[in-house]
Amino acid sequence: xxxxxxxxxxxxxxxxxxxxxxxxxxxxxxxxxxxxxxxxxxxxxxxxxxxxxxxxxxxxxxxxxxxxxxxxxxxxxxxxxxxxxxxxxxxxxxxxxxxxxxxxxxxxxxxxxxxxxxxxxxxxxxxxxxxxxxxxxxxxxxxxxxxxxxxxxxxxxxxxxxxxxxxxxxxxxxxxxxxxxxxxxxxxxxxxxxxxxxxxxxxxxxxxxxxxxxxxxxxxxxxxxxxxxxxxxxxxxxxxxxxxxxxxxxxxxxxxxxxxxxxxxxxxxxxxxxxxxxxxxxxxxxxxxxxxxxxxxxxxxxxxxxxxxxxxxxxxxxxxxxx
Amino acid sequence: xxxxxxxxxxxxxxxxxxxxxxxxxxxxxxxxxxxxxxxxxxxxxxxxxxxxxxxxxxxxxxxxxxxxxxxxxxxxxxxxxxxxxxxxxxxxxxxxxxxxxxxxxxxxxxxxxxxxxxxxxxxxxxxxxxxxxxxxxxxxxxxxxxxxxxxxxxxxxxxxxxxxxxxxxxxxxxxxxxxxxxxxxxxxxxxxxxxxxxxxxxxxxxxxxxxxxxxxxxxxxxxxxxxxxxxxxxxxxxxxxxxxxxxxxxxxxxxxxxxxxxxxxxxxxxxxxxxxxxxxxxxxxxxxxxxxxxxxxxxxxxxxxxxxxxxxxxxxxxxxxxx
Numbered sequence: 001x002x003x004x005x006x007x008x009x010x011x012x013x014x015x016x017x018x019x020x021x022x023x024x025x026x027x028x029x030x031x032x033x034x035x036x037x038x039x040x041x042x043x044x045x046x047x048x049x050x051x052x053x054x055x056x057x058x059x060x061x062x063x064x065x066x067x068x069x070x071x072x073x074x075x076x077x078x079x080x081x082x083x084x085x086x087x088x089x090x091x092x093x094x095x096x097x098x099x100x101x102x103x104x105x106x107x108x109x110x111x112x113x114x115x116x117x118x119x120x121x122x123x124x125x126x127x128x129x130x131x132x133x134x135x136x137x138x139x140x141x142x143x144x145x146x147x148x149x150x151x152x153x154x155x156x157x158x159x160x161x162x163x164x165x166x167x168x169x170x171x172x173x174x175x176x177x178x179x180x181x182x183x184x185x186x187x188x189x190x191x192x193x194x195x196x197x198x199x200x201x202x203x204x205x206x207x208x209x210x211x212x213x214x215x216x217x218x219x220x221x222x223x224x225x226x227x228x229x230x231x232x233x234x235x236x237x238x239x240x241x242x243x244x245x246x247x248x249x250x251x252x253x254x255x256x257x258x259x260x261x262x263x264x265x266x267x268x269x270x271x272x273x274x275x276x277x278x279x280x281x282x283x284x285x286x287x288x289x290x291x292x293x294x295x296x297x298x299x300x301x302x303x304x305x306x307x308x309x310x311x312x313x314x315x316x317x318x319x320x321x322x323x
Numbered sequence: 324x325x326x327x328x329x330x331x332x333x334x335x336x337x338x339x340x341x342x343x344x345x346x347x348x349x350x351x352x353x354x355x356x357x358x359x360x361x362x363x364x365x366x367x368x369x370x371x372x373x374x375x376x377x378x379x380x381x382x383x384x385x386x387x388x389x390x391x392x393x394x395x396x397x398x399x400x401x402x403x404x405x406x407x408x409x410x411x412x413x414x415x416x417x418x419x420x421x422x423x424x425x426x427x428x429x430x431x432x433x434x435x436x437x438x439x440x441x442x443x444x445x446x447x448x449x450x451x452x453x454x455x456x457x458x459x460x461x462x463x464x465x466x467x468x469x470x471x472x473x474x475x476x477x478x479x480x481x482x483x484x485x486x487x488x489x490x491x492x493x494x495x496x497x498x499x500x501x502x503x504x505x506x507x508x509x510x511x512x513x514x515x516x517x518x519x520x521x522x523x524x525x526x527x528x529x530x531x532x533x534x535x536x537x538x539x540x541x542x543x544x545x546x547x548x549x550x551x552x553x554x555x556x557x558x559x560x561x562x563x564x565x566x567x568x569x570x571x572x573x574x575x576x577x578x579x580x581x582x583x584x585x586x587x588x589x590x591x592x593x594x595x596x597x598x599x600x601x602x603x604x605x606x607x608x609x610x611x612x613x614x615x616x617x618x619x620x621x622x623x624x625x626x627x628x629x630x631x632x633x634x635x636x637x638x639x640x641x642x643x644x645x646x
Contacts, residue, residue, distance in 0.1 A: 001423075001616060064616060068475040068498035098616065100324075100423045152391040170493075170619070170640050175391035293324060293387060293421065296493070296619040296640075317493050317619075317640035 001064040003098045007080055008056040010091030010303050018090040019055050023235055026057055029075050036066040040119035044227035050304045060117045083301045085168040091303035097179050099290045105140035106288035115183050115286045134258045149291050151176045151249035155222050155312040161305035168320050171298040171313035178250045182287035183242035189282035197283045201269050208262035220252025222312040324387040326421045330403055331379040333414030333626055341413040342378050346558055349380055352398050359389035363442035367550035373627045383440045406624045408491040414626035420502050422613045428463035429611035438506050438609045457581045472614050474499045474572035478545050478635040484628035491643050494621040494636035501573045505610035506565035512605035520606045524592050531585035543575025545635040
């Protein structure tokens, strides 16, 4: 079981006392690593559609036992579990992605680089020829050899927004929901390549994300966040971004990639530059995709109703109210 | 992903109109099989500790996609989903066990027989020598080669009973909870062997189950039900039972099996009779054990507070209240 656990705070802005507290909690947690600490971790942030600032700690584990122990015993896990939704003056959320290894695939554009889950120790990236054609991502899932990875029913937008403020809610996604984290790293790019990324590829990427965000129902998107990475020592933002998106299944993600002009623009530009610069290309792109089974590992504490998969959850559950 | 899905009704007795309705639903469902119908299914019943009669439909699937489609589309799945907890005059529950194949093991005492999940088509039982010693069950899990299958924290009895009547609750179990279904089939036994089973082995088995039920906290037992099988055509009870039990992890199950007098009595008797009758032994015993990851696939609709894992759930969630 491979695990990605997103723990986040949702506040007014990056300078709010709650944001500072959250950063201090992260700083002290990673200063004294535990045996069960994440094997790789990142810090990202983004402003969501409601204008709220979200600061996100991402932890990756190859060992699900360590992950479970960390959530129960480490300060960040305990902090999240002990939040009182009724009296919190900020929002917090946790989304845990956990799959057997045959339900994930990851790829990176440049040899010697790794991101996300692949940053865990003992994970080796190898050269592949299963890329560069439509359907390659699907083919990279070992499970796709015997499973079409279809979702039994679409996630539909809920008729009324979730009553999420002042409450701790769990949201459930359906079988075979696809979770993609797609990343861009241009901190090593200079001159012509830096200009090309910022003035051409990045705007094309953002046009694509904007299209998906504005058409969630028709594109099968449950949630989409464009996150900026932060340096793990200084917490300053860096020239690295990633898009965390949930799709109803792999199929709508493939359909967008195969047929929509916004993806064609991104894809063709990236391939052109890869051809032009070859091994000297400085911009590095990557992604990881997880196909999850039905689960309720999406928890929202005093968050606004458009947070994460809340608007499209197949089932909503109130944690506090049951106790 | 291998799936066992338990869907049950909880009423006053076997002749209640609700029990009859449930049986009719099952009868009509299996008269017109669907493409996504369970690949193996059983009907069992038991009277629980609160004196309520529980009638249980057990479905097994090798294909998680068919299982997901069946829950959404088949009459029994739809029936459970659409129950109104506030106005139901009976209880109903659903417990779904779903694991990758390396998190399960099953064994049967007699060649040519299969039970439970192993009754699905294309599942072949092979002779094994990984048995007959303490620790063999653990060794039969492929995952045990690289994982100690430990639970990060014990399930404790909740301080106050769940407010479960009139509500639809979800209960969550912790990482590496062990689910055992341990079965006994003596319908083919005659004469001496029948007498021996009913007058000697069965009482020893029941003494062991009684011990575990009375000492749930110290024995690490979250739930234990002794179920009787019913014929799938006539629905009459048959000479076949099974115990469905949830343990905090594999370890307390092993500890009881290795060290407690009640298990020693069962084990020694069964081995004696195996030696005595060899291939002619008519009583067949079997079990299947699943080690699940943290999940909330335990749902209780208007059930009493001692149903299933409700008393030991690590998290309780109210489904209706969130919507």
